[in-house]
Structures are given as structure tokens and as C-alpha cells.
Amino acid sequence: MVRDLEGNAILETHLPLPRIAVGKVRDIYGVGSDKLLIITTDRLSAFDVVMPTPVPLKGKVLNQITLFWQNYFRDVIPQHIITADVDEMSLPDEVIKNFRHEIEGRSMLVRKAQPLEIECVVRGYITGSGWKDYKKTGMVCGHKLLPGMKQCEKFPEPLFTPSTKSKAGHDVNIDFGEAIRIVGKDVAMQVRDLTVALYKKGQEYAASKGIIIADTKFEFGIRDGEIILIDEILTPDSSRFWPADQYETGHDQPSFDKQIVRNYLETLAWDKRPPGPELPPDIIEKTTAAYCEIFKRLTGKDIRQV
Numbered sequence: 001m002v003r004d005l006e007g008n009a010i011l012e013t014h015l016p017l018p019r020i021a022v023g024k025v026r027d028i029y030g031v032g033s034d035k036l037l038i039i040t041t042d043r044l045s046a047f048d049v050v051m052p053t054p055v056p057l058k059g060k061v062l063n064q065i066t067l068f069w070q071n072y073f074r075d076v077i078p079q080h081i082i083t084a085d086v087d088e089m090s091l092p093d094e095v096i097k098n099f100r101h102e103i104e105g106r107s108m109l110v111r112k113a114q115p116l117e118i119e120c121v122v123r124g125y126i127t128g129s130g131w132k133d134y135k136k137t138g139m140v141c142g143h144k145l146l147p148g149m150k151q152c153e154k155f156p157e158p159l160f161t162p163s164t165k166s167k168a169g170h171d172v173n174i175d176f177g178e179a180i181r182i183v184g185k186d187v188a189m190q191v192r193d194l195t196v197a198l199y200k201k202g203q204e205y206a207a208s209k210g211i212i213i214a215d216t217k218f219e220f221g222i223r224d225g226e227i228i229l230i231d232e233i234l235t236p237d238s239s240r241f242w243p244a245d246q247y248e249t250g251h252d253q254p255s256f257d258k259q260i261v262r263n264y265l266e267t268l269a270w271d272k273r274p275p276g277p278e279l280p281p282d283i284i285e286k287t288t289a290a291y292c293e294i295f296k297r298l299t300g301k302d303i304r305q306v
């Protein structure tokens with residue numbers, strides 16, 4: 001089963017186009033002077049290390065989830081997408097002919113923007129670095145919180161908790177004053193309000209499908225003087241997705257997508273430093289199934305039919 005699928009899995013791409021960037025998950029190529037081709041590969045990172053084994057269908061799921069939300073939010077904010085249809089991308093014939101299987105379903109052609117130098121994080125529940133900061137200081141990114149919160153408890157209102165966008169190493173949480181210093185007051189206030197509004201709308205929808213989006217990160221860019229939404233949107237890579245039927249405060253929640261891999265990795269003697277270990281077929285198969293299940297729950301569709 002996986003062996004069949006693995007034939008279609010893409011760990012890295014090598015298109016004859018200028019390669020602008022290689023992220024943990026995405027390969028990004030320049031198209032003309034003002035467009036980007038963003039390809040979501042099947043790479044999976046766990047404990048911040050990219051695994052050497054691809055997860056079939058993961059890239060397609062992430063790309064299609066972002067397309068879903070772009071459509072869902074089309075009246076809320078302008079988007080960077082031009083098209084996700086390979087035949088409408090005006091790519092060189094050679095690329096279409098020889099590399100269609102590396103592009104189709106998992107990519108989009110977008111307007112290149114000037115990305116803001118902050119990550120727009122919003123938290124609906126107290127977990128991760130927010131929980132750590134709260135335990136130490138009673139605060140999260142400058143927000144003073146009530147004492148006695150439990151791990152993974154829901155905030156009365158979602159918190160905007162921006163971070164720096166660091167090229168290497170971990171992003172650092174900042175308060176709103178620091179965000180203003182980096183992007184200016186007008187832009188900071190606009191993206192704060194947009195971030196919270198997008199999260200609330202998305203979380204409400206996901207909750208109706210049995211998924212809690214505990215927190216997420218949006219990226220905004222400036223294009224022709226206008227703030228637009230860029231990058232991925234409310235995917236399990238940019239957000240914490242929790243199965244609502246297993247939600248309970250007082251401890252960590254299982255993650256919808258990577259828990260199988262994390263649990264497996266915890267059984268190894270691996271020190272969580274690169275390179276990561278190869279993942280066995282049954283772990284990969286279950287992880288693919290988890291991504292397909294998330295897509296199904298969110299959109300009602302089978303990713304294989306998309």
C-alpha cells in the first residue's frame with residue numbers, strides 16, 4: 001500500500017527554475033520577477049528535525065487545506081494566490097512536460113510580496129511556549145493572565161502573541177510594543193486585528209468538524225501598498241490541531257497529525273538532533289492516514305479524489 005504511494009511521494013524537487021528558498025517543508029521557485037511557485041513537499045519535521053522518509057499525500061493535504069482556507073477567507077482579506085492549476089501557471093513547456101508530477105496538486109503560483117518581519121501568532125488555548133512563559137511569569141507575550149490557569153485551558157479571548165521571524169534557530173516571542181517597533185503602529189494594529197478575526201472564524205468552523213485549533217500562525221506581506229495574506233493557512237503544520245473528543249485540561253493534548261511519529265521516535269535512542277532516523281512503513285502509513293483524516297474532517301472530501 002505505502003510502497004505504491006511512495007512512488008508518488010516527493011521529498012525534494014529539482015525544477016529547472018530559479019530556486020529562491022528551501023524551507024523545512026516547501027521548495028520555492030521564482031517565476032518571472034514578481035511571482036513565486038510554492039511547492040509543498042512530503043517532508044515531515046518532528047522535534048524540529050526534517051525526517052529522511054517522505055509522508056505520501058502530506059504535501060498535497062497541506063496545499064489543499066491552504067487552498068480551502070484561501071477560499072473561505074476570500075472576503076476577509078486579499079490573498080497571494082494566482083492559481084493552483086498547473087496549466088494556468090504559464091510555466092515553461094519543459095517544466096510542465098517533465099515535472100508535472102512534482103507540481104500538480106501540491107503547489108500554487110502566488111504574487112510575491114514583501115513578508116512582514118513578524119510572525120502573527122494567535123493562541124486560543126494555553127500550551128507550548130505560552131504555557132511555559134505563563135508558569136514562569138504569569139504572562140504570555142506581555143498579556144497578564146489570571147492566576148490558576150490549567151495546561152491547555154481555553155483563554156476567555158484569543159491572544160495575539162507575535163514572534164520574530166528568525167532565519168536560523170527559533171522564533172522569539174515578543175510583546176505588542178516590540179511588534180510595533182518592527183512593522184510600525186498602523187500595520188501592527190491591522191495585522192493583530194486580522195489575525196484574531198481569521199483565527200476566530202477558522203476555529204469556529206474547525207470546531208464544528210470536531211477539531212480544536214489551539215493556536216496558529218499567519219504571515220502577512222505587503223504588495224502594492226496593501227496588506228495581503230501569504231504563506232500557508234491554518235494547516236496542521238502552522239497550527240496545533242487537537243481532536244475535540246479527546247480534549248481535557250491539565251496535560252498535553254495528542255496532536256492530530258504527528259503524534260504517531262513522535263511516539264515512535266520516543267521509543268528510539270535518537271538524540272533528536274539531525275539527521276533524523278528513517279521511519280518504518282507502518283508509521284508512515286498511519287501518518288498518511290492521519291493527514292487524510294484531517295482533510296476529510298475539514299473539507300468533507302477525500303484527498304485522493306481532489
Ligand SMILES: Nc1ncnc2c1ncn2[C@@H]1O[C@H](COP(=O)(O)OP(=O)(O)OP(=O)(O)O)[C@@H](O)[C@H]1O
Pocket residue numbers: 022023024025026027028036080110111112113114115219221230231232
Ligand atoms: N507570497 C509570498 N511572497 C513572499 N514570500 C512568501 C510568500 N508566501 C510565502 N512566502 C515565504 O515562503 C516561505 C515558506 O516556506 P516554508 O514554510 O517551507 O519555510 P519557512 O516557514 O520559512 O521555514 P521552515 O518551514 O523551514 O521553518 C516563508 O518564509 C514565507 O514567508
Ligand SMILES: [Mg+2]
Pocket residue numbers: 023231
Ligand atoms: Mg512555513
